[in-house]
Amino acid sequence: MxxxxxxxxxxxxxxxxxxxxxxxxxxxxxxxxxxxxxxxxxxxxxxxxxxxxxxxxxxxxxxxxxxxxxxxxxxxxxxxxxxxxxxxxxxxxxxxxxxxxxxxxxxxxxxxxxxxxxxxxxxxxxxxxxxxxxxxxxxxxxxxxxxxxxxxxxxxxxxxxxxxxxxxxxxxxxxxxxxxxxxxxxxxxxxxxxxxxxxxxxxxxxxxxxxxxxxxxxxxxxxxxxxxxxxxxxxxxxxxxxxxxxxxxxxxxxxxxxxxxxQGLASQLATHPDVRIVDFTGSTEYGDWLERNATQALVHTEKAGVNTVVVDSTDSYKGMLGNIAFSLSLYSGQMCTAPQNILIPSDGIQTDAGPKSLAEVAADLAAAVSRLLGDDARAVELTGAIVNAGVLGRVEAAPSLGEVVLESRAVTHPAFPGATVRTPVIVKLSQADEETYGREHFGPVAFVIATGSTEESLAVLRRTISSRGALTASVYSTSPQVLEAAERAALDAGVNLSCNLTGGVFVNQSAAFSDYHGTGANPAATASLTDPGFVAGRFFVVQSRRHA
Amino acid sequence: MxxxxxxxxxxxxxxxxxxxxxxxxxxxxxxxxxxxxxxxxxxxxxxxxxxxxxxxxxxxxxxxxxxxxxxxxxxxxxxxxxxxxxxxxxxxxxxxxxxxxxxxxxxxxxxxxxxxxxxxxxxxxxxxxxxxxxxxxxxxxxxxxxxxxxxxxxxxxxxxxxxxxxxxxxxxxxxxxxxxxxxxxxxxxxxxxxxxxxxxxxxxxxxxxxxxxxxxxxxxxxxxxxxxxxxxxxxxxxxxxxxxxxxxxxxxxxxxxxxxxxQGLASQLATHPDVRIVDFTGSTEYGDWLERNATQALVHTEKAGVNTVVVDSTDSYKGMLGNIAFSLSLYSGQMCTAPQNILIPSDGIQTDAGPKSLAEVAADLAAAVSRLLGDDARAVELTGAIVNAGVLGRVEAAPSLGEVVLESRAVTHPAFPGATVRTPVIVKLSQADEETYGREHFGPVAFVIATGSTEESLAVLRRTISSRGALTASVYSTSPQVLEAAERAALDAGVNLSCNLTGGVFVNQSAAFSDYHGTGANPAATASLTDPGFVAGRFFVVQSRRHA
Structure with a gap:
C-alpha cells in the first residue's frame, strides 16, 4: 500500500x-x-x-x-x-x-x-x-x-x-x-x-x-x-x-x-506500570521529577539550559552583531536553543572595525537588535508573540537583575491587537553573578557578562553547562588556538558548538539529518534528537533457535 | 602498537x-x-x-x-x-x-x-x-x-x-x-x-x-x-x-x-553523583534497588528469573531426557540460564517411545539425572561445587516444597574432600503452586509442574516470565502448531526460546556473536549481552560546525 x-x-x-x-x-x-x-x-x-x-x-x-x-x-x-x-x-x-x-x-x-x-x-x-x-x-x-x-x-x-x-x-x-x-x-x-x-x-x-x-x-x-x-x-x-x-x-x-x-495527566500516565517509554520536553524541574519517578520506563527528557556565546574576537564585527541579534530576537528567544549568556572579556575585543570595549560591544549589540526590530510590522514576523504568562513575567523581572543594556519593548501587532509581543531585554552582569546567569531565564532575556578573559569565559562555559546544561554554544574568535580551546571546552561540557556564525546560519537552528539537537552529555537532554541512542531501548530482539 | x-x-x-x-x-x-x-x-x-x-x-x-x-x-x-x-x-x-x-x-x-x-x-x-x-x-x-x-x-x-x-x-x-x-x-x-x-x-x-x-x-x-x-x-x-x-x-x-x-561498597559507588554507568549481575532485589536509586546513572542489570521448559511431545524421548538432565546438572544449576520450571500436561505426552504419563516422564527424568551423575568422579566434573551457603540452603529446603521426584545427593569430591557438592533435587508441583515456582530458587532445584494442557503450560510461561523474568525458555513438541504457539508465547513474554534440544546444544548455553543472552523485554535483564541497546547511552556525540 x-x-x-x-x-x-x-x-x-x-x-x-x-x-x-x-x-x-x-x-x-x-x-x-x-x-x-x-x-x-x-x-x-x-x-x-x-x-x-x-x-x-x-x-x-x-x-x-x-x-x-x-x-x-x-x-x-x-x-x-x-x-x-x-x-x-x-x-x-x-x-x-x-x-x-x-x-x-x-x-x-x-x-x-x-x-x-x-x-x-x-x-x-x-x-x-x-x-x-x-x-x-x-x-x-x-x-x-x-x-x-x-x-x-x-x-x-x-x-x-x-x-x-x-x-x-x-x-x-x-x-x-x-x-x-x-x-x-x-x-x-x-x-x-x-x-x-x-x-x-x-x-x-x-x-x-x-x-x-x-x-x-x-x-x-x-x-x-x-x-x-x-x-x-x-x-x-x-x-x-x-x-x-x-x-x-x-x-x-x-x-x-x-x-x-x-490536571497532572502527564504524571499519572508516566508512572503507570504499563507505560514503558516516556519522551518529555519542558522544564528541568519536571524532567528531573520524571527521571526520578518514572523508573519503570525508559525516560528521555529535553530540559532547560544556559546557552552560551563566547566572544573573543572577530573579523566580521557587523556580521557577528547581526547574527547574535537575530538569534536573540527569533521567536522572542523562546527557543530552547536561543543564546542567553554572552561572555565578553571586560577589557574588550579585537575586531575588523578596530578594538571595541565591552561597553561598545554591548551598546552595538543593543543597537543591532533595535535596528532589526525597529519596524513593528517586520518585527512581529521575527519575534512572534509571547507564549505565556511565565515568559512575560521573566521579561518584566529582568531589569532588576543588573544594568539594563537594552530595554524590552512592547510592540503592537498590526494584525492581532490582542497579541502580547515583547522584544529582547539585554542585561549586563559580571562574572561573579553566576547565581543569576547560571540558571535559565527562558524567553527574550539575554545577559552580557564581563569576564576576566576569554580563558575565563571558557571556564564559565565549562562550569555552567556541565552543571546546568545547554543545547547550544557558540564562539567568535579569529585565533585558531582560541577556537581549539573552545572546542575542547565544548567537548568537556558536552555541548554542540558553532564557530563564527556571521551569515545566514544561526546557533538556534539545527538541521535534521546533519546537526544533532542536544547531546545527552550535559544535563539539558538525555540524548540527541535524533541518534542511535535515542532509538535504542525502544525495542528488543527475541530469538528462537532449533536444530536445522 | x-x-x-x-x-x-x-x-x-x-x-x-x-x-x-x-x-x-x-x-x-x-x-x-x-x-x-x-x-x-x-x-x-x-x-x-x-x-x-x-x-x-x-x-x-x-x-x-x-x-x-x-x-x-x-x-x-x-x-x-x-x-x-x-x-x-x-x-x-x-x-x-x-x-x-x-x-x-x-x-x-x-x-x-x-x-x-x-x-x-x-x-x-x-x-x-x-x-x-x-x-x-x-x-x-x-x-x-x-x-x-x-x-x-x-x-x-x-x-x-x-x-x-x-x-x-x-x-x-x-x-x-x-x-x-x-x-x-x-x-x-x-x-x-x-x-x-x-x-x-x-x-x-x-x-x-x-x-x-x-x-x-x-x-x-x-x-x-x-x-x-x-x-x-x-x-x-x-x-x-x-x-x-x-x-x-x-x-x-x-x-x-x-x-x-x-561492606556495601557497591551501593556507595553506584549512587556517587559522578558515577554515570552501572552494570550489575545478581539478585532481583539488589538490581531493583539499583534501578530505583542510581538514577544519576545508566543502569544495566541482569537479575533472577524463572527459566521454563514446556514439554508437549517429542520424537526423541531419550534425547530430550538426556538434554534436560544435563542442563539441570551442569554447574549444579547455578547458571542464570539453567531451567527451573518443567511444565508437563497432567495427562502425559506422546513420544517416539510411546505415550508417557506425567509420573513416567518425571521418573525417567530423575533416572536420567541419576545416570548422568552416577559416578562421583565424573559427576563432579559436571556439577562442580556449591558456590555458597545461600544455594546450599535452598537445596536443603526444596523437599519441603512438594513431592520429591529426585533427592539431591551429597557427593564427596575425589580431589577436594572439603568441597560441597550436591546433585539436583527435582520436586513435583501442581499448576496451582505458582507461589512456589513463580520465583527463582537459584541452584540445583527444579520443578516438574503438572498443567492442564500444553496451552495452559504456555499460559504459565507467558504469565510467570512476563512478571518475574527469565533468561531462557525451551519447548519440546512434534507439532508445528505448538511450536508456533510457543514462539508467540516467547515473543509475548520477551524470552529467548530453544526448540527441541535433544543433542549437544543446551538451553543454558548461549554462543557469543550469535545467541543473545537475555533480551531486555522481560524483568530478568535490561538489555541483551550484547546488542546495540547495551552500548547505546555509554557515549554521546558532540558536534562543532563552522562555515567552510
Missing part, C-alpha cells in the same frame, strides 16, 4: 550516516512548492476547528475539554475527548501485538505515509502551531511543519537502521567432532511497551515527532499528551496517524490523544 | 551483523591449541597468588583486604588494596580526557590487546574462576576464559560499530538564493562518565566483561567491583588491563579494582 516510500526511507538511512545536507520535506511555503491555494485551504481547515469539538473518534470519559488561547489574543474554543488514563493504556496494549507482527519494514512504510500526509497538511498545522505557540507564521510553517517532519523521518530512519542492523535469520554451524552442530535461528524485534510523549508549549510538533516516530516505528503504541496550551497541532497529527493506521489495517488506538487542561 | 587486531575487529563487526557461528578465542584447553605446559604454568600462576597480597599498584586506604574461600574447601588468603570510593572516582575522572581523545579506533585496538592478553592467561584465570565459583575446571576454563573473552570482544565490536555508524566529518551544503550555505562539521564521540561494573559470584568474568569492555571502548573509565567471594578472576583482569593501558601511554587508573569483603 505504501511502497512508494521505499526510496525516501533508503535515502533517509543514507543521510543519517553521511550527516550532510538532506531534507525530505520542502521548507518553502511557496505555492510553487505546495500548490496554488494550499495556504488558503490550510487556513480554512484550521479555522474550521475553532469553537467546536475536534473531529476525533476516540474512547474517553464522555466529557470534552480544552482551554487553548492563542498568544495572538483569541480563545480557540476547540475541545477534545477527555481521556481515562487506564483505558488509554489498555487500548494501547491491546493494539500492540499486530503492530509488532507487522515487522520493521512495514511499520517504517506506515510511519512514512503518516509523515507524508502530515506534510500535505503543513499549512493547516502551521496555523495551529502559530496560534498555540505564538510563533510567527513562517516559523510556525517551517519549524512546525517540514522541519518537524524531517526530524520525524530521521527518527524513523534511525529506528529502521537499528532494527535491521543484524540479520533476522541466521544459520549457526559450529565445527564439532563428527558432524557440525547446526542450528537455524530467528531474531524478532519486539516493542518495549506503551510509550508516552509529553509535548511542550513552544514547539509542539518539532519536539514531539522524534519520540512519537521513534517509538512507533519500533513497534510501540504511543499516547500523545500535549501541553494544555498547545493541543491542536498534535491533535491534528494524532488524527492523521489514526487515519493512516486504520487504512493500513491496524488498530488506530496505536496512537491516541491524551488532552488535558493541566 | 596494537595494529595486529584490526582484522579481529573487522571480523567481529561482521559477526555481530551476521549472527552465525564465529569465535575469536579457542574454547579447547588442549595443549595443541594453547601450547605445551600452558595448563601447568597457569596453575602455578594461580597458586603463586595464594596467601599473599595481590600484585597490583593502585592507590587505596593502605589496608589490604579479602576473604575469598574456594567452594572446593580452602581459604585463598589473597588480599587486595582496600579502595577509597571518592579517590577511585576522582582517579577515573582524571584519566578520562586523554582516553576520550584517543578516539574509537585506538580505544578498540587497546581493548582487543587487553582481551588478547587475557586470553593468553586463560589457564591462570580458569583456576581463579574454579576456586571462587565452584565451577568444574573445564567449565571454568571455557565460560570463564574464551567464552567470556568472546563476549568482551562482542561488546567492543558493538561499541565500535555504534561509534562509527555515522561519519566523524561532514560537509553540509544547503541550496540557497545566491551562494549555497556551506558548513564543515566535526562529530566527536565523548564518554558518558565513570562506569562501575558490579561482578557476581558465579560467573565473575563472563558477566563482567560485556559491561567492562562496552564502557571502556566507548571512552569511559571503569571501576570493577567484584563480588566479595570472587575477586581474584577480576583482579587478574584489571591488572592485565592496567598493564596494557600503561604500555599504550594511557593512565592505568582507567580501570581500577574496588575489592571489598561485603
Amino acid at each position: 505504501f511502497d512508494q516510500h521505499g526510496d525516501t526511507l533508503t535515502r533517509a538511512m543514507k543521510a543519517i550516516a553521511e550527516r550532510g545536507y538532506w531534507s525530505a520535506y520542502p521548507e518553502s511555503p511557496s505555492p510553487r512548492v505546495y500548490g496554488e491555494g494550499a495556504a488558503e485551504r490550510g487556513k480554512e481547515a484550521f479555522e474550521s476547528y475553532l469553537g467546536k469539538p475536534f473531529p476525533i473518534e476516540q474512547q474517553g470519559t464522555g466529557l470534552w475539554i480544552g482551554a487553548e488561547r492563542s498568544p495572538y489574543g483569541m480563545e480557540l474554543g476547540v475541545t477534545y475527548p477527555e481521556p481515562s488514563p487506564e483505558q488509554l493504556v489498555d487500548l494501547a496494549g491491546a493494539a500492540m501485538p499486530a503492530w509488532r507482527d507487522a515487522g520493521p519494514q512495514e511499520r517504517a512504510q506506515v510511519c512514512a505515509e503518516i509523515l507524508h500526509r502530515i506534510n500535505q497538511r503543513s499549512f493547516e498545522i502551521a496555523n495551529a502551531v502559530q496560534h498555540t505557540t505564538g510563533q510567527a507564521f513562517v516559523m510556525a510553517f517551517q519549524a512546525g511543519g517540514p522541519h518537524a517532519q524531517d526530524r520525524g523521518l530521521e527518527a524513523v530512519a534511525y529506528g529502521l537502521a537499528a532494527m535491521t542492523a543484524a540479520r533476522s535469520h541466521a544459520r549457526w554451524e559450529k565445527p564439532a567432532k563428527g558432524d557440525p552442530l547446526v542450528m537455524e535461528k530467528t531474531f524478532t524485534v519486539v516493542p518495549r511497551g506503551v510509550a508516552l510523549v509529553i509535548g511542550c508549549n513552544t514547539f509542539p510538533t518539532w519536539n514531539a515527532y522524534p519520540g512519537l516516530f521513534a517509538s512507533l516505528v519500533t513497534g510501540n503504541p504511543v499516547i500523545v499528551k500535549p501541553h494544555p496550551g498547545a493541543i491542536l497541532p498534535l491533535a491534528i497529527t494524532v488524527a492523521i496517524a489514526r487515519e493512516v493506521l486504520e487504512e493500513a489495517g491496524f488498530d488506530p488506538d496505536l496512537v491516541t490523544l491524551a488532552a488535558e487542561e493541566g | 596494537f595494529d595486529q587486531h584490526g582484522d579481529t575487529l573487522t571480523r567481529a563487526m561482521k559477526a555481530i551483523a551476521e549472527r552465525g557461528y564465529w569465535s575469536a578465542y579457542p574454547e579447547s584447553p588442549s595443549p595443541r591449541v594453547y601450547g605445551e605446559g600452558a595448563a601447568e604454568r597457569g596453575k602455578e600462576a594461580f597458586e603463586s597468588y595464594l596467601g599473599k597480597p595481590f600484585p597490583i599498584e593502585q592507590q587505596g586506604t593502605g589496608l589490604w583486604i579479602g576473604a575469598e574461600r574456594s567452594p572446593y574447601g580452602m581459604e585463598l588468603g589473597v588480599t587486595y588494596p582496600e579502595p577509597s570510593p571518592e579517590q577511585l572516582v576522582d582517579l577515573a575522572g582524571a584519566a578520562m580526557p586523554a582516553w576520550r581523545d584517543a578516539g574509537p579506533q585506538e580505544r578498540a585496538q587497546v581493548c582487543a590487546e587487553i582481551l588478547h592478553r587475557i586470553n593468553q592467561r586463560s589457564f591462570e584465570i580458569a583456576n581463579a574462576v574454579q576456586h571462587t565459583t565452584g565451577q568444574a575446571f573445564v567449565m571454568a576454563f571455557q565460560a570463564g576464559g574464551p567464552h567470556a573473552q568472546d563476549r568482551g570482544l562482542e561488546a567492543v565490536a558493538y561499541g565500535l560499530a555504534a561509534m562509527t555508524a555515522a561519519r566523524s566529518h561532514a560537509r553540509w551544503e544547503k541550496p540557497a538564493k545566491g551562494d549555497p550555505l556551506v558548513m564543515e562539521k566535526t562529530f566527536t564521540v565523548v564518554p558518558r562518565g565513570v562506569a562501575l561494573v558490579i561482578g557476581c559470584n558465579t560467573f565473575p568474568t563472563w558477566n563482567a566483561y560485556p559491561g567492562l569492555f562496552a564502557s571502556l571502548v566507548t571512552g569511559n573509565p571503569v571501576i570493577v567491583k567484584p563480588h566479595p567471594g570472587a575477586i581474584l578472576p577480576l583482579a587478574i583482569t584489571v591488572a592485565i588491563a592496567r598493564e596494557v593501558l600503561e604500555e599504550a601511554g594511557f593512565d592505568p587508573d582507567l580501570v581500577t579494582l574496588a575489592a571489598e569483603e561485603g
Whole structure:
C-alpha cells in the first residue's frame, strides 16, 4: 500500500550516516512548492476547528475539554475527548501485538505515509502551531511543519537502521567432532511497551515527532499528551496517524490523544506500570521529577539550559552583531536553543572595525537588535508573540537583575491587537553573578557578562553547562588556538558548538539529518534528537533457535 | 602498537551483523591449541597468588583486604588494596580526557590487546574462576576464559560499530538564493562518565566483561567491583588491563579494582553523583534497588528469573531426557540460564517411545539425572561445587516444597574432600503452586509442574516470565502448531526460546556473536549481552560546525 516510500526511507538511512545536507520535506511555503491555494485551504481547515469539538473518534470519559488561547489574543474554543488514563493504556496494549507482527519494514512504510500526509497538511498545522505557540507564521510553517517532519523521518530512519542492523535469520554451524552442530535461528524485534510523549508549549510538533516516530516505528503504541496550551497541532497529527493506521489495517488506538487542561495527566500516565517509554520536553524541574519517578520506563527528557556565546574576537564585527541579534530576537528567544549568556572579556575585543570595549560591544549589540526590530510590522514576523504568562513575567523581572543594556519593548501587532509581543531585554552582569546567569531565564532575556578573559569565559562555559546544561554554544574568535580551546571546552561540557556564525546560519537552528539537537552529555537532554541512542531501548530482539 | 587486531575487529563487526557461528578465542584447553605446559604454568600462576597480597599498584586506604574461600574447601588468603570510593572516582575522572581523545579506533585496538592478553592467561584465570565459583575446571576454563573473552570482544565490536555508524566529518551544503550555505562539521564521540561494573559470584568474568569492555571502548573509565567471594578472576583482569593501558601511554587508573569483603561498597559507588554507568549481575532485589536509586546513572542489570521448559511431545524421548538432565546438572544449576520450571500436561505426552504419563516422564527424568551423575568422579566434573551457603540452603529446603521426584545427593569430591557438592533435587508441583515456582530458587532445584494442557503450560510461561523474568525458555513438541504457539508465547513474554534440544546444544548455553543472552523485554535483564541497546547511552556525540 505504501511502497512508494521505499526510496525516501533508503535515502533517509543514507543521510543519517553521511550527516550532510538532506531534507525530505520542502521548507518553502511557496505555492510553487505546495500548490496554488494550499495556504488558503490550510487556513480554512484550521479555522474550521475553532469553537467546536475536534473531529476525533476516540474512547474517553464522555466529557470534552480544552482551554487553548492563542498568544495572538483569541480563545480557540476547540475541545477534545477527555481521556481515562487506564483505558488509554489498555487500548494501547491491546493494539500492540499486530503492530509488532507487522515487522520493521512495514511499520517504517506506515510511519512514512503518516509523515507524508502530515506534510500535505503543513499549512493547516502551521496555523495551529502559530496560534498555540505564538510563533510567527513562517516559523510556525517551517519549524512546525517540514522541519518537524524531517526530524520525524530521521527518527524513523534511525529506528529502521537499528532494527535491521543484524540479520533476522541466521544459520549457526559450529565445527564439532563428527558432524557440525547446526542450528537455524530467528531474531524478532519486539516493542518495549506503551510509550508516552509529553509535548511542550513552544514547539509542539518539532519536539514531539522524534519520540512519537521513534517509538512507533519500533513497534510501540504511543499516547500523545500535549501541553494544555498547545493541543491542536498534535491533535491534528494524532488524527492523521489514526487515519493512516486504520487504512493500513491496524488498530488506530496505536496512537491516541491524551488532552488535558493541566490536571497532572502527564504524571499519572508516566508512572503507570504499563507505560514503558516516556519522551518529555519542558522544564528541568519536571524532567528531573520524571527521571526520578518514572523508573519503570525508559525516560528521555529535553530540559532547560544556559546557552552560551563566547566572544573573543572577530573579523566580521557587523556580521557577528547581526547574527547574535537575530538569534536573540527569533521567536522572542523562546527557543530552547536561543543564546542567553554572552561572555565578553571586560577589557574588550579585537575586531575588523578596530578594538571595541565591552561597553561598545554591548551598546552595538543593543543597537543591532533595535535596528532589526525597529519596524513593528517586520518585527512581529521575527519575534512572534509571547507564549505565556511565565515568559512575560521573566521579561518584566529582568531589569532588576543588573544594568539594563537594552530595554524590552512592547510592540503592537498590526494584525492581532490582542497579541502580547515583547522584544529582547539585554542585561549586563559580571562574572561573579553566576547565581543569576547560571540558571535559565527562558524567553527574550539575554545577559552580557564581563569576564576576566576569554580563558575565563571558557571556564564559565565549562562550569555552567556541565552543571546546568545547554543545547547550544557558540564562539567568535579569529585565533585558531582560541577556537581549539573552545572546542575542547565544548567537548568537556558536552555541548554542540558553532564557530563564527556571521551569515545566514544561526546557533538556534539545527538541521535534521546533519546537526544533532542536544547531546545527552550535559544535563539539558538525555540524548540527541535524533541518534542511535535515542532509538535504542525502544525495542528488543527475541530469538528462537532449533536444530536445522 | 596494537595494529595486529584490526582484522579481529573487522571480523567481529561482521559477526555481530551476521549472527552465525564465529569465535575469536579457542574454547579447547588442549595443549595443541594453547601450547605445551600452558595448563601447568597457569596453575602455578594461580597458586603463586595464594596467601599473599595481590600484585597490583593502585592507590587505596593502605589496608589490604579479602576473604575469598574456594567452594572446593580452602581459604585463598589473597588480599587486595582496600579502595577509597571518592579517590577511585576522582582517579577515573582524571584519566578520562586523554582516553576520550584517543578516539574509537585506538580505544578498540587497546581493548582487543587487553582481551588478547587475557586470553593468553586463560589457564591462570580458569583456576581463579574454579576456586571462587565452584565451577568444574573445564567449565571454568571455557565460560570463564574464551567464552567470556568472546563476549568482551562482542561488546567492543558493538561499541565500535555504534561509534562509527555515522561519519566523524561532514560537509553540509544547503541550496540557497545566491551562494549555497556551506558548513564543515566535526562529530566527536565523548564518554558518558565513570562506569562501575558490579561482578557476581558465579560467573565473575563472563558477566563482567560485556559491561567492562562496552564502557571502556566507548571512552569511559571503569571501576570493577567484584563480588566479595570472587575477586581474584577480576583482579587478574584489571591488572592485565592496567598493564596494557600503561604500555599504550594511557593512565592505568582507567580501570581500577574496588575489592571489598561485603561492606556495601557497591551501593556507595553506584549512587556517587559522578558515577554515570552501572552494570550489575545478581539478585532481583539488589538490581531493583539499583534501578530505583542510581538514577544519576545508566543502569544495566541482569537479575533472577524463572527459566521454563514446556514439554508437549517429542520424537526423541531419550534425547530430550538426556538434554534436560544435563542442563539441570551442569554447574549444579547455578547458571542464570539453567531451567527451573518443567511444565508437563497432567495427562502425559506422546513420544517416539510411546505415550508417557506425567509420573513416567518425571521418573525417567530423575533416572536420567541419576545416570548422568552416577559416578562421583565424573559427576563432579559436571556439577562442580556449591558456590555458597545461600544455594546450599535452598537445596536443603526444596523437599519441603512438594513431592520429591529426585533427592539431591551429597557427593564427596575425589580431589577436594572439603568441597560441597550436591546433585539436583527435582520436586513435583501442581499448576496451582505458582507461589512456589513463580520465583527463582537459584541452584540445583527444579520443578516438574503438572498443567492442564500444553496451552495452559504456555499460559504459565507467558504469565510467570512476563512478571518475574527469565533468561531462557525451551519447548519440546512434534507439532508445528505448538511450536508456533510457543514462539508467540516467547515473543509475548520477551524470552529467548530453544526448540527441541535433544543433542549437544543446551538451553543454558548461549554462543557469543550469535545467541543473545537475555533480551531486555522481560524483568530478568535490561538489555541483551550484547546488542546495540547495551552500548547505546555509554557515549554521546558532540558536534562543532563552522562555515567552510
